[in-house]
Amino acid sequence: DKIRALDPMLKKRDDFEDMLEERRNSSDLRYALRCYTPVLYKGLAPCKASMLKSMVLQSDQLHHVIGQVSRETGRAADDVQEEASAILEEMAHCLQLSTVRFFAFTLSKVFKTLFRSICVNEEGIQRLQQAIQEHPVVLLPSHRSYMDFLLMSYILYTYDIALPVIAAGMDFMGMKFVGEMLRMSGAFFIRRSFGGDKLYWSVFSEYVKTMLKNGFAPVEFFLEGTRSRTSKSLTPKLGLLNIVMDPYLKGEVYDINVVPVSISYERILEEALYAREMLGVPKPKESTSGLFKARKVLSEDYGSIHVYFGQPVSVRSLAQGRVNRCQFNLVPRHIPRRPSEEIQSFVNDSAYRLVRAQEENMVLKPWVLLASLLLQNHHQDQTAGQKRGMVLEELTAQAVWLRDMFREYGAFLHWPVVLLDICVGGQVKPGEPHSTVTPEEELLSQAVIVLSCASYRNQGLHVFLRPALLASAINAASSNLKQEVFNSFSFLRNMFSNEFILCPGATVQDFEEACYLLVKTGALQVTQQELLVTERGQRTVAFLTSMLDPFLQGYQVVCRFLCEEATENLTEKQFVPAVRKFIIKHLLAGRLRYTEVLSSDLQKNSLAALLRLGAVQKIKGRIKLSKVTYSSVFLLRTCVNLTYNC
């Protein structure tokens, strides 16, 4: 069993079916108008969207909070009640089958133009259907594109499965018409931040819980909170997960099924936008007219999409032996309370587990491998001051080597039978930017290409993450002693836990997993005391180390920036522009190897890590080095040294 847990190769995966194929061969209109009769939750008390609202407004929890707010602010209870009602009005979805049918029709047209295929694992759909009947269901898709939730609803409609209600960010409400359309197709809208607003929180959580408990519809939301701009999974947000687990923990339902869904795009619609955004071009505000302007994307080829519905996870079995549900026995359940530490850590671990479940079933295309190889080659070229690119045969050979490694590490690879029908005149390298005026502009436009390339590479990072951390740790450690390597592994892992999906507290498991994989592939020998890289393991270890190199350099440069340039008055807002300026200066001077470190995502993550580790402090919105403690200075220095070593 332990082997099975460690060895991803042993995980079984379902086959895919292309759901667009039927769309290409039969009438879209008939499809949009066909009889739709999904199976429902067995305990469902049938109710309409409007009834949901009154259930929420009459709930004990909301009554309690309204009373509390009214006492605290001195406002009349009726007044607060009205506010609650308005919040709900702004938030609530009004799922209508006719709108769904409209979307089914138009999306069929759009999808057929944009994508070659939309592949779905039908066994996963069957499991989902079963799960919906048994217990309330929460759908957790990965989030890479605005397309995600339209796509989800489209698939569920196609397979005759209950349509989900979807938690969406308020930004869509800016697009008046579209916002209302989305609302009618099941989206409900939440404000991005409502920190201290008790009433808002109460209406929101009660609304979600009511839908879930009654089995009204599967509840769908994005664990990552926002679209990942880098194609790496984001650290999960816990707010909504806390809410949906609450009915189980309080015994209001017997169990809840959580279904992770992995959506892999061959090419993301927002690809170029993301790269610009991370380089400092602000994100355009969502607007209907903007949407129409974006219609030029329709003429491009975005390849295929793979959607994998994972194994439903029972919250009951997750909580087994972890949460003592008796903690809710002594206070009425409708009085909102901060989750206990036990529950916080349970929800946090579950969230990481679920994101990893999403990652595991992400389908990787050959481009992921090619992008990784090309980027590494590009960096080597840059160091050597050359611009030669790679010979196609060499790239092919390396790609095959890398493919085998991916497979051994259990990646979900889709390798075409006929390899690479592209034919580039002899040499392949990341695209050449158009000629521009200043060197800085040239640098930035090249960075757009590198970041886009990196986002392809990042799709496969999770496969290598643990072995790569180990490889870097072996390089950084002063000896081969197991304990030494473990210490440096542990340091690196801790430092990168804002960057990658690394569950807090699982260092030992991750170390074991990494050792297991490297030993299995013959790259490492583990003795009682030592870890030794084998002869044939050199290449693997070199590859793995250079996978992490750009990230290490990114963290290093942020550290150097903070040590050398950070003034007393650096605010959080100023941080990204300032560090960007610093990096551009060094890049232009040729002192930095990786253009990738220009990514604001990387910079923010490293700042967050340094804050978490206590090397930097935030005082009144200003970022300061923690000079008070010796350990934090030491930490910073280790961080810098370590990255130099690598």
Place this chain on the structure above:
Amino acid sequence: PTTDCFPSYLRNYLICKILEKRGGELKMSFPEIMKWNGWGYSDSKFLFNKKGQAEFTGKRYRLSGMIIPGLKDWMEGTFGANLQHKTPATVSPATLNKAFLEELKSTGIPFSHDAEDRVFRAHGHCLHEIFALREGKFGRVPDMVVWPNCHNDVVKIVELACKHNVCVIPYGGGTSVSSALECPPEETRSIVSLDTSQMNRILWIDEKNLTAHVEAGIVGQDLERLLNESGYCTGHEPDSMEFSSLGGWVATRASGMKKNIYGNIEDLVIHIRMVTPRGVIEKSCQGPRMSTGPDIHHFIMGSEGTLGVVTEVTMKIRPMPEYQKYGSVVFPNFEQGVACLREVAKQRCAPASIRLMDNEQFKFGHALKPQVSSIFTSFLDGLKTFYITKFKGFDPNRLCVATLLFEGDREKVLQHEKQVYDIAAKFGGLAAGEDNGQRGYMLTFVIAYLRDLGMDYYVIGESFETSVPWDRVLDICRNVKARIIQECKDKGVQFPPLSTCRVTQTYDTGACVYFYFAFNYRGLSDPVHVYEQVEHAAREEILANGGSLSHHHGVGKLRKEWMRDTVSNVGVGMLKSVKDYVDPDNIFGNRNLL
């Protein structure tokens, strides 16, 4: 529970008859009248006749002598039980231990070390105990049985036990369902079962204060019958009242069906006398309430035989009720039913008894309906069903039934009845007649017999209870039933189990819920172990859903492991220190509770 259910003179008569001298030793046993390896009277049991129809034998119950046509189909449908298979039952001889014999002879108190007597007192009525008996396997049994005749006899026995370091386990009616009567296997001393059945007299009745002073060995139905002769009753009617004893009620904090009028045992007792290794504990007066520090009665009630033997009890009595009326209400679903009970409790107008059965239990009750006597009755039944399901639109797979019992003077009963039916109507409840109500109560007495029939056909089952705040009632019912079904599936039970519940008592702030659970164990190598795992999981589910460890069955040894979580470390420490003071040598070594 009208008196016609309990021809209890039989029991007393037989107890006298079976006292006979054999080979210089006094021998006393029940086998002729009581089953030794099953519930209740020997002549009352379910069986399938030659035509394959179920029959309930004997003459003791309303159901006795009747054909029950629906039972076979229900059993086959519910459990997949095939009535062709039958389990043979055998019993193994027990080993004798005569350590206490010589010391006791001089006192003249009757005793026995006959195997049957000892085995009979080595168990309660937990499933595993009965199953073991039927399979002929039994662990540690008492080494002898003594029958004290009065308080002073008990004092002598306990003194001797202390002097010779003998373990004493008090035995009343033997209806425990908490493994409380099981002898601890690690006990190396001689174990004496102290049977209180001969201490069964009403010593006096005080009509001015409405109290009666009674010996603790008296059995429920005898106590009621004897008091009835003087025009009184205690009104304490636990489901086991045919066999359970007054002392047992006190030792386990028992609850009676009609507690809404008469109260639970703690409301009924005025004075308790208990013999402990330290001496006799009792209060000095019979005042109705005292402020004299913590009530020492509360150390005794629920002590489960770990501190001593209750010998005499003064109880409240009431004049017999003038009028009794059964009733029943059908609700469209369980949720509405619970909402109605909650409202009844809120308005504090609960009848003597009000119970709400869930849909599965309603169907089970239906299967136990006796053969109808005429075409006319059958036609009428059909009409009722039609009215409820078609005309009123109740879903037969969701509806549930509440049974009611009203008691008091005629006028008030009728008024009360109207009030309750009016509340029920607000929750969609329809009055469903007296007959259904009465059958519902009868069921609780015969259901224990049904378990014995089940075991003949590879079906094992048990009931357990809890108490829970009102806002948790629906959640706990749903979750515990679902947990039972899931655990059975996970443990390899091949047929869907019976998993059902009823809300059986109402209080101001919550309710008592009873769960029944049974499954067909064909294909399982160790059914009792599976059964125990499922019951254990069900109890964990109860606790996780805010339910109590027990409402009235007690803790015994079956639920001991949860005591610390239930009453906190300090709580356990307090109970331990009482035990250490009262019984430092662990003479009352049944190891219940702590």
